[in-house]
Amino acid sequence: MLDPIDLRILASLQVNARVSNADIARDVDMAPSAILERINREVNSILATPEFRERLERVGAVPVGGSIADFRNRLHDESERWGKVIKFANITP
DSSP states (O other), X not given: OOOHHHHHHHHHHHHOTTOOHHHHHXXXXXXXXXXXXXXXXXXXXXXXXXXXXXXXXXTTOOOOOOOHHHHHHHHHHHHHHHHHHXXXXXXXX
């Protein structure tokens, strides 16, 4: 269940999905880390629903939740992995 702060975070993201975490934190008067924790909690909650998991799987996506640290590690590993591929293939922007 979303509380009033969660609703303010959601409203901010609906206006601009690219708004920075720092800007959201300033708008709702919370620490940026607290904002990330709230967003992470809600994303994990949504990913846990069978309906959403099925929708992702139908388009070939693998639903993966977890902690903020899990995401950070996954992003690092994927960046390293695909960076090697890009370098090997001599891909440039």
